[in-house]
Each structure stands twice: as C-alpha cells, then as structure tokens.
Amino acid sequence: QVQLVESGGGLVQPGGSLRLSCIVSGVTASSYAMSWYRQAPGKERELVAYITYTGGRSRYSDSVKGRFTISRDNFKNTVSLQMNSLKPEDTAVYYCNADGGLWSWGQGTQVTVSS
Secondary structure: OOEEEEEOOEEEOOOOOEEEEEEEEOOOHHHOOEEEEEEOOOOOOEEEEEEOOOOOOEEEOOOOOOOEEEEEEOOOOEEEEEEOOOOHHHOEEEEEEEOOOOOOOOOOEEEEEOO
C-alpha cells in the first residue's frame, strides 16, 4: 500500500519561502513521474509542478513558474518543492502524488501566506 506523507508547510509572510517534502513509501517512487498539487478553500485541486521519474525534466503551472522548484531524491524516495516569493494566493493545502493522482492522497501540508 502506497503512503504519501507531506510536511514543511506553515505560516509565512508574503515574499517568504518554504520547502515542502514528501516521503513516499510502499512503492519505488523512481519508477513514476511525480507531481505536487494544491487545493485552496472552495477550489478544486490543481497541478502545481511535475517532475519526470529521472528528475531530468520538470514543468510548472503558470501561476508558480519562476518561483517554485520541484526536485526529487530517488535514493530517499522523496520529492520536494522549494517555494520562493510566496504570495497570499499560494495559500492552500499542498499534496504530492504520482502524476495524474495515481495513489490515494496523503493528508497534505497547509501553507498559509499572510502578513
């Protein structure tokens, strides 16, 4: 059974930074492209960032491009999201999953950007 555990969220002021981490267990994550998603209150879950199974390529939603960086460590079975220049509209619960939401969702990690 695949388990996803996200961490690293918190309260940060606009312009600040956070680094999210996702630990994947129950599967060899290196066999899968991975993504970060987010869901803001009253909105549908949206794709934020994607990385290929080797980590060689990534892509981002227009709203975070140039500010967020996705990375992975296939030895540790982890995926990370470095978030810089945070804006209030980045406030959401952030989730990781295989691309396409293949596995059951974890609990997510709350990111709140507010002064």
